[in-house]
Amino acid sequence: MSIYKPQNFKIIKIIEETPNIKTFTLKPLDSDKFSFKTGQFIELTVYGVGEAPFTPSSSPYKTDTMDVTIMRVGRMTEFLHSMKEGEIVGIRGPYGKGYPVESFVGKEVLIVGGGVGLAPLRSLLFTLIEKISDFKKIVLCYGARTPSDIVYKYLFPEWYKIKGLEILRSVDRCQPGEWDETVGVVTCLLDKIKIDVENSVAVVCGPPIMMKFTTLKLIDMKFKPNQIYLSMERNMSCGLGKCGHCQIGSYFICKDGPVFSWEQLKDIPEPFE
Amino acid sequence: MEKIINYSDLLSVFKNLNNFIIIYHNFDQIYKKIINPQEIQNLALLNIRCIHPPKLFFFKVKDILTSFTSVEKILLLDVKFCDLKAIRILDNIFIGEEYVDEKYKIYKENTLIISSDCINPQLSCFCSIVGGRPYVEKGDGSDLNISFVDENNLILEAFTQKGEEFLKENFNEFEEPTKNDYLKRNSVRVVSERKIYEFNKEYIKEDKKNKHYLTLKNTYELESIWEKESEKCVQCGGCNFICPSCYCFLIREASKDYKDQHRDKVWDVCHFTGYSRVAGGANPRKYKYQRFRNRYQCKFVYRYENFNMYACSGCGRCIEVCPGKIDMRKVIRSLVLAKGEEVLV
Numbered sequence: 001m002s003i004y005k006p007q008n009f010k011i012i013k014i015i016e017e018t019p020n021i022k023t024f025t026l027k028p029l030d031s032d033k034f035s036f037k038t039g040q041f042i043e044l045t046v047y048g049v050g051e052a053p054f055t056p057s058s059s060p061y062k063t064d065t066m067d068v069t070i071m072r073v074g075r076m077t078e079f080l081h082s083m084k085e086g087e088i089v090g091i092r093g094p095y096g097k098g099y100p101v102e103s104f105v106g107k108e109v110l111i112v113g114g115g116v117g118l119a120p121l122r123s124l125l126f127t128l129i130e131k132i133s134d135f136k137k138i139v140l141c142y143g144a145r146t147p148s149d150i151v152y153k154y155l156f157p158e159w160y161k162i163k164g165l166e167i168l169r170s171v172d173r174c175q176p177g178e179w180d181e182t183v184g185v186v187t188c189l190l191d192k193i194k195i196d197v198e199n200s201v202a203v204v205c206g207p208p209i210m211m212k213f214t215t216l217k218l219i220d221m222k223f224k225p226n227q228i229y230l231s232m233e234r235n236m237s238c239g240l241g242k243c244g245h246c247q248i249g250s251y252f253i254c255k256d257g258p259v260f261s262w263e264q265l266k267d268i269p270e271p272f273e
Numbered sequence: 274m275e276k277i278i279n280y281s282d283l284l285s286v287f288k289n290l291n292n293f294i295i296i297y298h299n300f301d302q303i304y305k306k307i308i309n310p311q312e313i314q315n316l317a318l319l320n321i322r323c324i325h326p327p328k329l330f331f332f333k334v335k336d337i338l339t340s341f342t343s344v345e346k347i348l349l350l351d352v353k354f355c356d357l358k359a360i361r362i363l364d365n366i367f368i369g370e371e372y373v374d375e376k377y378k379i380y381k382e383n384t385l386i387i388s389s390d391c392i393n394p395q396l397s398c399f400c401s402i403v404g405g406r407p408y409v410e411k412g413d414g415s416d417l418n419i420s421f422v423d424e425n426n427l428i429l430e431a432f433t434q435k436g437e438e439f440l441k442e443n444f445n446e447f448e449e450p451t452k453n454d455y456l457k458r459n460s461v462r463v464v465s466e467r468k469i470y471e472f473n474k475e476y477i478k479e480d481k482k483n484k485h486y487l488t489l490k491n492t493y494e495l496e497s498i499w500e501k502e503s504e505k506c507v508q509c510g511g512c513n514f515i516c517p518s519c520y521c522f523l524i525r526e527a528s529k530d531y532k533d534q535h536r537d538k539v540w541d542v543c544h545f546t547g548y549s550r551v552a553g554g555a556n557p558r559k560y561k562y563q564r565f566r567n568r569y570q571c572k573f574v575y576r577y578e579n580f581n582m583y584a585c586s587g588c589g590r591c592i593e594v595c596p597g598k599i600d601m602r603k604v605i606r607s608l609v610l611a612k613g614e615e616v617l618v
Contacts, residue, residue: 003372004338004524004538008531047528051536052552074552088531208555235551237524240372244521244541245549247567248557250575255370269493273557 003240006045006090007031012065014085017151021116022081023057023069026089033063034091038127039098039120039231039259043239044068045090046083050076053236055258056094057119059126066091069119069151095239096258099124099203099229108136108195112214114143114186114206118151120231121205125159132164139193143170143186143210147179168192186210187217197222205231212272215262228262232271274440276429277450280316283419283427286443288313293348293385296330298323318389318419318427321398322353322588326517331380332363332540338524339534341376347384353391354407355400355588357414359517360386364414365580366520385435388415392465397589399473399602405587407465422450422457476602489573492608496562502604503565505597510542512568512591512599518584521548543568569604 013025028034036042038060045051052074058067072081083089101124109128113121121140128138140159144150150169159167168189170182182189186206202223204214211230218228234246234253241255249268251257256264265271278286287295288310295307300317302324307313330349352360367377391398391407400407409418416436420428428450431437450458492498513519523541528534541548544564550556558564576584585601592600 002338002341002375004536005534045526045528047531047534048526050526051524077552090528090531090534233551234557235549238522240374241370242366242372242374242520242522243524243538244543245523247571247575250578270557 004092004238006043006051006092007034008088009034009066009091011083011085011087011089014083017069017153018149020072020081021069021149021151022072023067023151024080024089025058025065025067026091027065028091029088034066035063036060036066036094037098038101038123040094040096041120041236041239041254041258042066042068042091042093042095043236044070044080045092046076046079047088047090049079051090051092051237052076053095053239053254053258055120055123055231057122059123059130061126061130069116069122071116093239095236095254097256099127099259101127104128104201105134106136106199108200109138110193110195110200110202111138111140112142112186112190112202112204112206112218113140114210114214115145115149116151117206117210117231118142119205121203122152122155124203125165129162129165132162135164136196136199137164137166139166139168139195141168141170141186141189141193143172143189143206145172147171147174166193185213187213190214190217190221197227201227201229203229203231208233208272215272219262225263225266226261230260230262230265232257232260232265274431274437275450276440276444276447277422277454278427278429278444278447280318280425280427282447283429284313284316287316287350290348290443292346294345295348295350297350304329316351318351318421319393319424320351321391321393321395322356322517322590323351324515324590326515326588326590327352327356327360328363328517328520330384331360331377332367332520332522333380335537335539336376337535337537338376339528339536341379344379344383347380348387349384350387351419352386352388352415353588354388354405354409354413355391355398355586356517357386357388357409358400358405358582358586359588360414362518362576362580362582362584362586363520369580385417385439386415387417387419387436388413389419390421390462390465392421392461394465394469394472395589396472397592398469398587399476399589400587401466401469402473402476402602403583403585403587406462407469408462420458421461422454423461426454428454428458473602476600476606488609488612489569489605492612493566493570495608495611498607498611499566500562502599502607503562505599506544506561506565506595507597508544508546508561508564509596510544511594511596513542513544514540515590515594517588517590518572518586519543543571569601573605 008029009026015023057069236246236254241252246253367374
């Protein structure tokens with residue numbers, strides 16, 4: 001079988017997260033399960049339209065279906081957003097290296113997400129929650145543009161109840177009376193948290209500008225380069241380290257990433273450009 | 274196994290080969306596909322490499338990704354060292370990694386590569402400057418090599434099992450070369466290598482200690498030089514297409530529906546604006562100089578870090594194809610000079 005050929009998945013559920021973000025629950029047509037490691041990505045095909053990379057947002061422990069949270073930004077996602085439950089899409093993967101969860105054991109895990117960047121982090125969060133006693137604590141700092149841009153609104157009430165998981169949220173701007181949590185960019189949440197930096201790891205995912213300033217802030221907080229993990233994003237196309245599109249320095253994001261430590265990226269000029 | 278043979282005998286053996294589709298080139302340096310070997314007029318062994326890169330036969334301009342067709346058995350004749358090196362880069366990308374591109378692998382497996390020494394290098398040749406040489410040895414990637422004792426007498430050397438079998442089957446009655454033949458052959462090689470140094474002495478020194486890598490690695494931030502050097506680049510993509518080691522491709526989705534999956538790949542060009550653009554319009558290499566710089570960094574820094582060899586074989590095709598007359602050697606010289614390093618012999 002060709003490595004470029006997708007498997008068919010049926011869309012079994014669509015959740016409208018925000019006006020331009022939807023979560024699609026997908027079920028493989030020809031097999032019982034689909035396994036991936038949290039942080040790995042898949043190539044999703046809308047037949048006849050195009051293929052694009054996304055990171056699953058569901059738990060890797062759940063293998064009968066997979067969730068993918070997708071923002072409508074381009075031609076392919078525009079088309080995908082018009083699709084209905086029951087329609088078929090193609091999936092290749094999983095590709096790349098995921099989060100090194102085993103190395104987080106015994107540590108404090110700081111998760112910083114921006115906008116739809118919470119999607120891969122939700123998968124990570126599910127993974128960590130599964131064995132929450134393995135970690136000293138988990139802190140989630142999440143920022144969105146406005147309160148209505150927050151994804152997974154329905155999950156936060158459950159998450160607030162979990163012992164060992166602290167959650168802080170911010171929005172860039174809001175209407176008066178609409179929001180009683182922090183207003184400001186996500187990095188300002190980092191000033192409010194209590195964390196034992198030396199015994200922590202930080203995981204960041206969001207738009208490039210947010211990743212850049214969060215990384216700078218974490219360095220400021222004395223995180224070492226090998227304690228910071230970033231989910232990088234380029235136009236991964238083949239997913240196999242061949243077609244060349246997602247190269248960053250000598251790395252192919254699809255094959256060597258998409259999760260990189262800052263140690264790996266710090267010497268690459270302009271990694272967030 | 275090694276054999277010595279004269280040109281007309283070699284030609285007549287090739288005219289009688291029947292179990293291959295032969296790809297060879299004439300004096301016009303353009304690959305021809307011959308189904309009836311009797312049609313072969315001459316073997317232009319004294320030429321430099323072809324105008325087109327041999328990647329055409331393994332990494333096709335356009336290839337369907339979702340289905341296989343039967344693959345023909347090919348004899349690719351007269352490949353020079355530079356192109357063998359480029360094929361090694363492609364091997365690393367397509368079959369050397371965790372995921373194997375089955376089509377590339379099958380094309381390669383069904384090809385017998387016969388290389389030949391390059392005894393008439395041209396002004397645009399710079400193989401020796403980037404860690405190559407104008408002749409072929411075992412391990413360079415060919416199954417069989419043709420080298421020159423003089424313009425009429427040739428040594429055939431098999432390097433692989435496939436090559437051994439081919440030599441045994443078709444050239445068994447010929448004699449083995451003498452010690453003297455090898456000595457003569459070696460002096461032909463030395464002359465050719467010297468020519469290349471001569472052609473390139475105004476540009477850069479021979480790269481014995483991989484100094485170009487070390488220097489070029491630190492030229493990323495020389496933005497004004499990259500801008501100046503890329504001024505004449507019209508982003509036509511000629512250098513990418515003609516480069517024997519450029520491997521980027523674009524996947525085109527064209528399925529009718531999920532039951533009838535259809536997609537193909539076509540060569541892509543890192544000089545094109547859309548190459549690294551992501552959904553939503555952001556582009557990590559927005560400006561021409563960034564894309565121009567990226568190609569040099571890819572060839573001399575990034576792939577060197579991956580595979581311990583430059584992804585440039587010094588074939589000089591990009592110099593000849595460029596409508597802006599951009600010469601890779603001059604660009605490297607400007608960069609090296611800007612870093613305050615000595616480049617001239």
